[in-house]
Amino acid sequence: MSSSGQTQGETTMRLGRANLDRLAPRIRRPAYDRSRITPGIVHLGLGAFHRAHQAVVIDDCLSAGANAWGIIGASLRSPDTRDALAPQDHLYTVAVRAAEGTEHRVIGALLDSVVAREKPSRLVDRMADPSTRIVSLTVTEKGYCHTPQTGDLDERHPDVVHDLNNFDAPRSAPGFIVAALARRRAQGLSPFTVLCCDNLAANGHTVQRIVTQFAALRSKDLGKWIADTVAFPCTMVDRIVPETTDADRDAVASALGLRDAWPVMTEPFTQWVVEDRFATGRPDLAAAGVELVTDVKPFELMKLRLLNASHSALAYLGYLAGYETIADTMTDPHFARLAAQVMEEAAVTLTMPSGTDLAAYRASLLKRFSNPALHHRTWQIAMDGSQKLPQRLLGAMQDRIARNMPIATHALAVAGWMRYVTALDEHGRAIDVRDPLAGELAALAREAGPVAERLAPALLGVTKVFGPLGAKQRLREAVTAALGRLYAQGARRAVETLVST
Numbered sequence: 001m002s003s004s005g006q007t008q009g010e011t012t013m014r015l016g017r018a019n020l021d022r023l024a025p026r027i028r029r030p031a032y033d034r035s036r037i038t039p040g041i042v043h044l045g046l047g048a049f050h051r052a053h054q055a056v057v058i059d060d061c062l063s064a065g066a067n068a069w070g071i072i073g074a075s076l077r078s079p080d081t082r083d084a085l086a087p088q089d090h091l092y093t094v095a096v097r098a099a100e101g102t103e104h105r106v107i108g109a110l111l112d113s114v115v116a117r118e119k120p121s122r123l124v125d126r127m128a129d130p131s132t133r134i135v136s137l138t139v140t141e142k143g144y145c146h147t148p149q150t151g152d153l154d155e156r157h158p159d160v161v162h163d164l165n166n167f168d169a170p171r172s173a174p175g176f177i178v179a180a181l182a183r184r185r186a187q188g189l190s191p192f193t194v195l196c197c198d199n200l201a202a203n204g205h206t207v208q209r210i211v212t213q214f215a216a217l218r219s220k221d222l223g224k225w226i227a228d229t230v231a232f233p234c235t236m237v238d239r240i241v242p243e244t245t246d247a248d249r250d251a252v253a254s255a256l257g258l259r260d261a262w263p264v265m266t267e268p269f270t271q272w273v274v275e276d277r278f279a280t281g282r283p284d285l286a287a288a289g290v291e292l293v294t295d296v297k298p299f300e301l302m303k304l305r306l307l308n309a310s311h312s313a314l315a316y317l318g319y320l321a322g323y324e325t326i327a328d329t330m331t332d333p334h335f336a337r338l339a340a341q342v343m344e345e346a347a348v349t350l351t352m353p354s355g356t357d358l359a360a361y362r363a364s365l366l367k368r369f370s371n372p373a374l375h376h377r378t379w380q381i382a383m384d385g386s387q388k389l390p391q392r393l394l395g396a397m398q399d400r401i402a403r404n405m406p407i408a409t410h411a412l413a414v415a416g417w418m419r420y421v422t423a424l425d426e427h428g429r430a431i432d433v434r435d436p437l438a439g440e441l442a443a444l445a446r447e448a449g450p451v452a453e454r455l456a457p458a459l460l461g462v463t464k465v466f467g468p469l470g471a472k473q474r475l476r477e478a479v480t481a482a483l484g485r486l487y488a489q490g491a492r493r494a495v496e497t498l499v500s501t
Helices: 017-022 048-052 055-062 082-089 121-128 158-165 173-186 203-218 220-227 247-254 297-320 326-330 334-347 358-369 385-402 410-422 438-448 452-460 462-471 473-489 491-500
Strands: 041-046 070-075 092-098 102-106 109-113 136-137 191-195 235-239 264-266 272-277 291-293
Touching: 041 121, 041 291, 048 055, 048 092, 055 070, 055 102, 070 082, 070 121, 070 203, 082 109, 082 438, 092 247, 102 247, 102 326, 121 173, 136 173, 158 173, 158 410, 173 220, 191 203, 203 220, 203 452, 203 473, 220 491, 235 297, 247 326, 272 462, 297 326, 297 358, 297 385, 297 410, 297 491, 326 334, 326 358, 326 410, 334 385, 334 491, 385 410, 385 462, 385 473, 410 438, 410 452, 410 473, 410 491, 452 462, 473 491
Parallel strands: 041 070, 041 136, 070 109, 092 264, 136 191, 272 291
Antiparallel strands: 092 102, 235 272
């Protein structure tokens, strides 16, 4: 089915501003006059996560009267989301699924959308407009054109090379941010706040470094101005948002009595922790449930090393074991124990503010992963692993090595990634590996063959992923042994062996 959401023989009326009054009273819809809302936020990366997370918070702010904080969304490449949402006035449904049932809410915070590749200047104009006070991002880890192991700009990235030679027609998120900030500086305007909502280590600081490095390649003065004047708050975001399927669209249409071309599915839980540092104001985020803090790092590491790390372990090993979704994987008690064990072993590397109940947080994660109404595919979570491993798994492994603690559980998760990126599953069937380094990783795998003693060292030598950690003897031994067990026993048996010892 195409992103337009049209099905053969479809007769249901399309969701839109003119027919909101047709919704049943139980369906929550915008509690404000959208015609009186003006944009104050430009969001780069108009995907499902943003629409189920930050846009819902802003919708609450608009309901409370913050009329100047509407969102203009930007897809950097694909027109699919714009093409789906524009005919329905950028209204869409958030379906919150729990075992007890599903609640539906129509979100109105998104006022318009642009496709950056079609007309880059239009997006730069919008970001440079004085009314834009926040530019937020969910472009995934790979969208920052950086080296995950170091957090620095990858100056050889094709989009970076393009943008430095086409300053007013960028392709990358850093390129758009710098082009818009340069124009605001030239016009004597205050800079906007750059609000990263992706799973990067110290995401605000990392994006500040990337953007400043990019700007300095264009002009040292511009780089210094950005470093001195632009706010890059750190954040932690948390909500599970699976891909939307045709069956999801049909279910939402049945509930609404209207056809929504691109609803989003999610869980009841949501969390957003933000460093309260904004250059030109913000809406009342706290009133909408956001935790405003002075230091996000403890919460960020908690999420990366507990939720994201165990999610990745379940994704790679669960996929190899034949499980389609995380909830399916969690029905296997050995995999449920694996997730718990990843969290337990990572928890000792965290230093949390007083009053933080890590045991309760871990228990809530296991419950969320087991939600049978949320069809979060292992294949979806497995995407872009080369960008995710340093933050999710390797940091905790490095800390445990420094403390002379065992690393076998995390090593098996890393070995699961290695087995996965060979692009062949345990039955010799092709895996559709989606990763910026997929070609390089597959070439290394072909050369090494399905032999752990050759494959593990080859992949550990990819410095873009492992950096100097890949040369540590303890890590090499543990990962090689774990990969050997995966080849000898298969994922299901290897997980059972690990958690039973």
